[in-house]
Each structure stands twice: as structure tokens, then as C-alpha cells.
Amino acid sequence: MIAPALVAEVATFVADEARLLDDRDYTAWLALYAEDARYWVPVSTEQRTTTEGPMHFHDNKQLMMARTHRLMTPRAFGAEPSPRTCHVVSGTRIDALADDGEITASSSQIMLEWRARGHFEEDVRVFGGRVTHRLRRAATGGLIIAEKRIDLVNAEGSFNAMLAPL
Amino acid sequence: MASQPSAFDPAQYIRDEHVNRAAYTDPQLFAREMTHIFGRAWIYLAHDSELPVPGDYVVRHIGTQAVILTRDDDGAVQAIPNRCAHRGSTLCAFAKGHAPHGHQCPYHGWMFAADGTLKFVSNRANYEGVLANSDYNIERVAHVASYRGFIFGNLDPAAPPLVEFLGHMATAIDDLVDRSPTGEVKCSPYQLRHHYRGNWKMTFENVNDTIHPGFAHAASVVSAKHVAGEVGRENVVPGINMMMANGKPLSFFQELDMVTAPGGHSYIGGHMGMAYTPDAANAYQQALVALHGPEKASKVLGLDRHLMLLYPSSTWHARYQTIRIVRPIRHDLTEVIGYTFRLVGAPEETWVNAIEYCTGANSAASPVISDDLEIYERCLEGNGYGAREWIPMLRGLREDREATNAFTRSPSTSERFIRNQYAAWAEMMA
Numbered sequence: 001m002i003a004p005a006l007v008a009e010v011a012t013f014v015a016d017e018a019r020l021l022d023d024r025d026y027t028a029w030l031a032l033y034a035e036d037a038r039y040w041v042p043v044s045t046e047q048r049t050t051t052e053g054p055m056h057f058h059d060n061k062q063l064m065m066a067r068t069h070r071l072m073t074p075r076a077f078g079a080e081p082s083p084r085t086c087h088v089v090s091g092t093r094i095d096a097l098a099d100d101g102e103i104t105a106s107s108s109q110i111m112l113e114w115r116a117r118g119h120f121e122e123d124v125r126v127f128g129g130r131v132t133h134r135l136r137r138a139a140t141g142g143l144i145i146a147e148k149r150i151d152l153v154n155a156e157g158s159f160n161a162m163l164a165p166l
Numbered sequence: 167m168a169s170q171p172s173a174f175d176p177a178q179y180i181r182d183e184h185v186n187r188a189a190y191t192d193p194q195l196f197a198r199e200m201t202h203i204f205g206r207a208w209i210y211l212a213h214d215s216e217l218p219v220p221g222d223y224v225v226r227h228i229g230t231q232a233v234i235l236t237r238d239d240d241g242a243v244q245a246i247p248n249r250c251a252h253r254g255s256t257l258c259a260f261a262k263g264h265a266p267h268g269h270q271c272p273y274h275g276w277m278f279a280a281d282g283t284l285k286f287v288s289n290r291a292n293y294e295g296v297l298a299n300s301d302y303n304i305e306r307v308a309h310v311a312s313y314r315g316f317i318f319g320n321l322d323p324a325a326p327p328l329v330e331f332l333g334h335m336a337t338a339i340d341d342l343v344d345r346s347p348t349g350e351v352k353c354s355p356y357q358l359r360h361h362y363r364g365n366w367k368m369t370f371e372n373v374n375d376t377i378h379p380g381f382a383h384a385a386s387v388v389s390a391k392h393v394a395g396e397v398g399r400e401n402v403v404p405g406i407n408m409m410m411a412n413g414k415p416l417s418f419f420q421e422l423d424m425v426t427a428p429g430g431h432s433y434i435g436g437h438m439g440m441a442y443t444p445d446a447a448n449a450y451q452q453a454l455v456a457l458h459g460p461e462k463a464s465k466v467l468g469l470d471r472h473l474m475l476l477y478p479s480s481t482w483h484a485r486y487q488t489i490r491i492v493r494p495i496r497h498d499l500t501e502v503i504g505y506t507f508r509l510v511g512a513p514e515e516t517w518v519n520a521i522e523y524c525t526g527a528n529s530a531a532s533p534v535i536s537d538d539l540e541i542y543e544r545c546l547e548g549n550g551y552g553a554r555e556w557i558p559m560l561r562g563l564r565e566d567r568e569a570t571n572a573f574t575r576s577p578s579t580s581e582r583f584i585r586n587q588y589a590a591w592a593e594m595m596a
Contacts, residue, residue, distance in 0.1 A: 054357075057529070066392070066406060069389040069393070072387035161536035
């Protein structure tokens with residue numbers, strides 16, 4: 001039996017992480033990730049590890065830093081105007097609780113994204129799927145992210161430029 | 167007097183090293199490209215390792231046509247359009263699979279062998295004296311040939327042999343295969359796809375353009391330098407180095423060579439280096455020497471080329487074992503599909519490097535690629551209006567370094583590779 005308080009804490013944490021992305025508060029967002037964290041979006045739901053083939057995203061913390069720094073750089077014409085996003089997070093649950101306290105949690109997420117590019121409704125896109133977090137307890141007592149994996153429903157599909165982290 | 171059908175004159179679109187912007191925006195021109203360029207050139211389709219046993223199939227494209235490649239019972243690869251000879255439904259709904267008994271149409275159950283032979287017609291009695299099966303085979307792709315395990319198709323019965331089409335560029339495929347310590351390469355089952363609202367030629371004219379990165383990719387260079395400043399230059403990961411590589415001074419690219427060859431093909435010299443720990447590099451080197459002998463092994467390892475562009479449909483990065491297929495869908499819509507290859511017997515790091523390269527060079531989420539996609543779409547929009555119709559492709563016009571029958575050598579900053587593509591374009595479109 002997993003303590004309801006832990007389930008609630010994890011659900012709040014996962015929702016808050018998504019909110020930071022929507023707020024484009026990337027400094028606070030990066031602070032949620034462990035130094036050895038991995039953030040990845042496979043090209044197939046069958047990819048089990050990050051060494052089986054190319055991926056849509058495969059970031060360590062340095063690449064996450066570069067990616068988010070770039071979104072805030074005025075020279076990133078490809079990100080001007082910046083995308084605006086809205087995450088909907090639902091059904092967060094704890095799938096596994098390891099002896100060392102590591103938590104595997106999953107949620108269903110949908111992200112609406114808008115970039116004003118003059119293509120009317122086509123400027124709004126929808127990304128969505130299953131998001132899996134591997135969480136650890138930080139020395140400060142709060143949760144930190146060791147791994148975030150996003151299995152898009154159309155993982156095998158073809159994408160146009162993706163700027164905002166999912 | 168009856169009007170004559172108007173002849174196609176390439177000079178309407180290519181003149182004095184200028185390209186008419188209609189080349190990117192005209193749907194009728196695109197339709198002609200599909201029959202005259204994609205209908206005539208050899209198109210890279212798949213690798214042997216994707217079809218290991220008889221009955222295995224993959225669906226790929228030649229221009230806008232989907233074709234089914236099937237390994238037949240004799241081990242040969244057969245290619246037919248993905249279209250039932252009855253009412254025209256596509257036969258295969260999946261991009262790959264196993265169909266040892268042939269391909270059956272979901273509509274009325276007609277069934278075809280790997281080579282398109284009609285094997286079964288439902289309610290045969292209705293057709294007595296009306297339909298001969300042999301009249302309704304699916305017409306095969308005119309030629310299928312492979313070079314060192316890489317399978318190409320050609321729709322033109324009069325096409326020259328594949329090796330003639332490849333010419334000097336066969337050395338780029340050798341470059342990829344020779345890097346395997348076992349002589350074997352294996353395609354990853356996972357592909358990485360992106361697309362953009364723009365013309366297919368944009369990718370071909372961009373990926374070996376060494377002037378644009380300093381501008382188009384400036385933001386990722388700035389961000390990568392920011393990270394290097396935060397964590398220390400000596401601690402940066404390969405992905406950050408890859409972004410910083412775009413920030414090299416233009417004098418570096420001016421010295422680097424570009425090689426162009428007849429048929430629209432080209433490559434430029436390498437500029438990204440190779441990330442290896444000394445141990446893995448040493449083990450890899452020993453394995454290559456064991457296979458090739460010291461002389462050839464050092465030649466294989468010494469070769470450093472960036473992308474080889476095999477006009478009009480694929481780009482090859484031998485050093486990072488990545489092939490990208492450029493798939494034209496409409497004049498204003500293009501998909502690019504990335505494939506990575508494992509050098510069987512090489513250290514795991516080689517494979518990880520290939521994956522990281524492909525991810526950085528072909529993902530729509532790559533900070534570098536997303537800039538390119540934005541540019542392609544801006545060019546499509548901008549080329550749709552304004553009084554100026556002609557696009558100058560003049561850069562480096564007077565700077566060629568060496569010319570032989572097989573190739574021409576120029577600075578990598580030259581737009582010669584684009585002029586070379588349009589020379590092939592004009593020849594095939596005429």
C-alpha cells in the first residue's frame with residue numbers, strides 16, 4: 001500500500017513541473033532535475049533504453065540548459081515569437097516504489113502549443129501521451145527528477161519544429 | 167492551326183547561375199520533377215539488414231509513389247508500387263512486416279506475389295473468359311540494385327547502372343561500410359522523422375551550406391557557449407560541442423573542401439571530429455587493422471567527410487553512420503527520415519555517437535534543425551511574392567580549385583553544390 005500522502009505529493013509535483021514549463025520559468029524548471037538527469041522522448045513506444053536508436057529528444061542537464069537558454073535568447077529567430085503552452089495533467093499514479101526510495105510515477109498529459117506564425121488554426125498544435133517520471137528524494141527533503149520519459153501517442157510520427165519542452 | 171504542346175525549357179527556370187523562385191513554389195513543376203527526376207534517378211530505399219528473411223517487407227517511397235520492397239523466396243529483393251491492380255487500394259497499411267505468402271488487398275482479397283504476380287482473384291468464376299490473371303500483375307519497379315547492401319530503385323527502364331549513377335560518390339558508401347570491423351552494418355529498426363512546409367530542394371541546398379550556420383544557428387552557438395561557461399569548457403558533453411561546431415570562423419570553412427560530381431551529387435570535408443574515449447578508440451583501431459590491414463585501416467580512419475548528398479533523395483554521413491532520406495510530398499511539403507547504422511563489431515560508443523548525431527541532426531526538436539525548418543518555411547513564404555523572381559546562386563563562382571572528369575573541388579563556402587544540383591535538374595527535367 002502506497003501512502004496516500006505520497007501519491008498526493010507526487011501528483012502535485014508532476015503538475016507543478018508542467019506549470020513551470022507553461023510559465024516559461026526555466027530556471028525553476030531546471031532546478032527540479034538531478035545533475036545526472038535524463039529527459040527523453042522516444043521515436044517508438046518500443047524503445048526501452050536511450051541506446052536503441054535515435055530519439056526526438058535526448059537531453060542531459062547540459063542540453064536542457066542550452067535548449068531553455070536558447071528559448072530566452074532574442075537571436076533564436078526560430079523561437080520568435082516564443083511558443084505559449086498549456087499542459088493538462090491527469091491521472092498521476094505511482095507505478096513502483098523502490099527500496100532506495102526511488103519513485104516511478106506516470107501521468108497522462110496533453111500539451112497545447114501556440115506560436116503566432118500567420119497560419120491561423122494550424123498555429124495551434126496538440127502533443128500528448130504517457131509521461132513517466134523517475135523521482136528521488138533530495139537532501140532538502142523535496143522530490144527531484146532523475147528521468148522524464150514522454151511517450152507521445154504519435155511517437156513514430158513525423159514532426160515539424162518542436163521548440164517548447166513537452 | 168492546332169496549337170503545339172509547349173516544350174519544357176529548363177532555361178525558364180535556370181539562367182546564368184540564377185534559379186527562378188518558381189522552382190520552389192510551382193505545383194506543376196513539382197509534378198514534372200516527380201516524373202522526370204524521381205522517375206529517372208536511382209533512389210535509395212532500404213538496407214539489406216531491414217529485410218533479413220524471405221517474406222520480410224518494408225514500404226518506402228520513390229518520389230510520391232509508395233513502393234513495397236519484399237525479400238522473395240530466392241533471397242532477391244523485389245519492388246512493386248503499393249497499389250492493387252484491381253481498384254487501386256494500397257496493399258500494405260504498415261511500413262514494415264512479414265508477408266511470406268504475398269500481399270493481399272484488403273478490398274476484394276486479390277493477392278500478389280513479392281514481384282507483383284497476381285496469384286489469386288476472388289470469385290474467379292465471375293471472370294471466366296473475361297480476365298486473364300497475367301494481364302493484371304502489378305508492374306514492377308523497373309530496376310532494383312544494391313551497392314554493398316544498400317538497396318536502390320529506379321523507375322526508368324532506360325536507366326544507367328547504379329554504379330554509374332553513384333560514380334565517385336560510391337566512395338562515400340564504401341566509407342560507411344569500411345568502418346565496420348566485421349564488414350557488416352545493421353540498420354536500426356527505429357527511424358527519426360521530421361517534416362516542413364517547404365520544397366524538398368531546400369534541404370539539399372541547405373545541409374552543406376557552410377555560411378548559414380554562423381547566422382541561422384547563431385542562437386544555439388550562443389546557448390552552447392553559455393553552458394560551456396557555466397560548467398567549464400572541459401566538461402561539456404558532445405551535444406554541446408556539436409552546437410558549438412557551427413560557430414567556427416568562416417576562414418575554417420573557406421579552407422575546407424567541397425567536392426561536386428556529375429548527377430548533382432556532392433560532399434564537403436568533415437568538421438565535427440569524433441568523440442571517443444582512448445580505450446574505445448584503441449580497441450576499434452585494432453579491430454579495423456585486423457580486418458583491413460594497417461594501410462587500408464589508416465586510410466579508412468583518416469577519411470573525414472561531412473554529409474554526402476546523393477541527388478535527389480538521400481544524404482549520407484559515413485562517419486556517424488546516418489542516412490537521411492528526403493521525401494517530397496508536395497511542392498510545399500517535405501519529410502526527412504533519419505536512419506542510423508550499427509557498425510557490427512565496433513565499440514558501443516560508436517553506436518551511441520551515431521544515435522546522438524542522428525538525434526541532433528534530424529530531430530524536429532533539435533535546436534539546430536528547428537532553425538533550418540523555420541528558414542525553409544520562411545523561404546516558401548517569401549518566394550511566393552515580390553517582383554524579384556531570380557535567386558542568385560553565385561557564391562564562390564570563380565573559386566573552383568580543381569576539376570577532373572569525376573569531380574570538381576571547391577571551397578566548402580561555395581554555392582557550387584547548388585549550381586551542380588541545378589545542372590542535373592535541368593538535364594533530367596528537359
